[in-house]
Amino acid sequence: MPLKFNLFNKHPEIVYGITEQADGSMGYTTPGYSKPEHFNNRKVYFRKQGINSDQVFFPNMEHGNIIVVINKQNELKSQPVADGVVTKLTGVVLAITSADCFSVYAYDPVQKVIGLAHAGWKGVVGGVVPNLIKTLTIYCQSLKKDILVGIGPGIGKCHFEIKPETLPHYLAYSECIEQKGEKIFIDLEGIIVQQLLFAGIKKENIGLSKQCTFCLDKIYFSNRRDKPKLLETMISFIMLKNVNGG
Template sequence: MGEMTEHWNHALCFLQFPAFLRWPFLRHGFSTRTGGASKGCFSSMNFSFDKGDDPACVRENYRRMAEAIGVSPESFVVARQTHTTNIRMVTEADRGAGVMKERPYRDVDGLMTNVPGITLVTFHADCIPIYIADPVRHAVALLHAGWKGTVSGIAGRAVRMMGEAYESDPGDLLVGIGPGISSRCYEVGEDVAACVREAFEEADCRELLICPHTDRNGILRWQLDLKRANQKILLHSGVQQQAIHISELCTRENSHRIFSHRAVGARRGVNAAFLGLVQETTDPKYS
């Protein structure tokens, strides 16, 4: 299953994959709504500066999360997501982009790096966070995968790009598929179902598009399993099945803990996924 476990730093609650904690050079986490500085509909751990929240509260949330996972706030590099398959290769020059300075890029739904001292950040409020780490080459990638990015193959593209840029072998990769909307709560229409059928083999579609039914208007709808869809893409890309860890936590069913667009709409905060590299440490917490 690979479920993420709950951790606390003072009043801040965050989630981590036990499999990733085994590697001293990795820092990672997924935020919850608990322990931040934001108020009202952003309560309390919102990471977006673009939703109307007080910027001082957002900056404080980044500071608290940095402390919790053991990185510097200056290390953050934040994606600029528009449901593409674009993945930016992050360098030292990008340090602080999206938190400490403006981002010199747009239309970026994935980030990758092999630079120690960089922490990648993506935003989520139902869409799937995908953490990829190469323990051999010491490289990482972090992805935002909604249905568009999923059917367009952002996960497979990340595996290929890591191979080209860092000589990563897919068989060496460690993957975490984090909290996101479950198939139980994710209904899609024929337009999305048709895209899924184009992207996957028929046998896979029978597992990914489930429970066909008609809604109150007589329109045929399906339930789509985004987490399993990305797992299948990763397996086809050469990642080992035992190396893929999947959180079954559904954002919509847990909107009191984690922000969910389908549960509450656009007036809300956003969760964030974090994945970064540090120099090797002897800290027993990460041994």
């Protein structure tokens, strides 16, 4: 079930996707925490995509709202704390790992710049998605009207139940809160869409995967569903191809 956003169809110059259970767990972005089998799974997966693992950049994610800009090849080996990345470099793969959190893919075909954010509930309420858009407009000269955004698989409203004490974080998004009896569910994808619209992204430039990681139990890992001892993760990635064939 390859991930496909219709709004990216016109742009064969970008490559993007998300791994599945069948590809194995992809480990963690915190330096030193991944195991050899995770690195091997990454290598095998990227090789299948025709991608050299040395060209893949993972930020050191911490459910925050910091976005980094990668300007030079030699920055690929740095591991800055960030939950989003932006680059104009071709042939460089921006990647995050997740297991219920949303991946937000961005592309501006005019400035030829790509971005990727890791958006779990903390990142979402902390503003990682608006910060991704700000980074594109301020540092990469993107115009809001040109930015295309795809929201990848993540935990849907069907399964994202919250504890009442975290409800205050969501009160600004009342239409994304659903109460069913005693239970409270949150539509994180809906909140991301609202934030994108508020940030000036056109509605027709926002694509949704509409895939709940918890529901799709044969395809994706879900931390909420599986409660594994050791977190099992997928990689989401995006790359701008080198048009000269690299």
